[in-house]
Amino acid sequence: MILAPDNRPANEVEDILQYLENCDSTHFLDFVEYIFQVDASKHLPSKSEFVDSINSFFDIDDLPYYLTDYVQTEEPGMYRGSPVKYIKVSAYPQVILKESQLVHSEAVKPALKLLTDPAFLSANNEFLEALEDYRKRDYGDCLTKCGSAFESVMKIICEKRKWQYDQKDAAASLLKTIISESNLEPFFTDPLLIVGTIRNRLSKSHGAGAAKKQAPQHIAHYTINSTAAAILLLVEETL
Structure with a gap:
């Protein structure tokens, strides 16, 4: 024009x-x-x-x-x-979506504040990327970044506490190490692993095969909130 x-x-x-x-x-x-x-x-x-x-x-x-x-x-x-x-x-x-004032105030915002610690730099960047993907409706990548941020936090916890782990360990192995070494009860395993499970099932981190993977908006929203809550719980219980 x-x-x-x-x-x-x-x-x-x-x-x-x-x-x-x-x-x-x-x-x-x-x-x-x-x-x-x-x-x-x-x-x-x-x-x-x-x-x-x-x-x-x-x-x-x-x-x-x-x-x-x-x-x-x-x-x-x-x-x-x-x-x-x-x-x-x-x-x-960075501008992020705030669809629930309560969840934002009680989970997402505190997690972002916690991740400003220089020790969590990689996890912070991954979680911010997940939030950006969500705002831009790239829900598949959002799930991938949430899983990466969750794993990064667990690796940092293991490093800080000097608990033995391998850099190639995935979420299940990392969480098993943390629960066995900390005071977290084993029944926390399944609720905390939901972030990794959703990433494996619906994100772009693995090949879709014959069936195309679809990541709905409400699942991405749930995963962001679950990731924030999981990060807060693990850090508060172990560090």
Whole structure:
């Protein structure tokens, strides 16, 4: 579409604002994430306060979205011959779906906060990717990433507690090790393994064979919530 001269934006800012007023919600939310990735918020006194302001906007209008905060880690470096520590952004703010305020507040949000610990960096990235896949309706990949995040957390627990395991161990073997070494009762095995079972049955992590695998939205939603709850339980019981 070519705009008449009188309707063309006068500058880049007006061009962006015009686009945001007319684009669909998916592109608008992508733009919100992009603001942080290109550091367009660097002139703000507090980036975290900016994140909180956006979440307040979502809450006021009762929108089913939540913007995660920055995940930062310290890394050693040198400055003029002296050792220093640099702050590195490990994960930028990301818009996720918040379809249930109760579940979000009691499971997903606490799990995201727990995973900001640098030790859980890989699991945090995998869980954030699962949440992104869910928002973009890629439910098969969402299940895969949930399973990966769950396994990563269990491996980190084993490493921290110095419990013997193999890097190739899948969810069942890892959970067996954790339950045998911790105070978790064996009856937790089946409920906790549901994340891995759903991934194996419905995700894209294994070949579909003759029958095409379908991952429904409600199953992906359930798996995200189950993954968050499982991560919280395992970490609180073992670390």
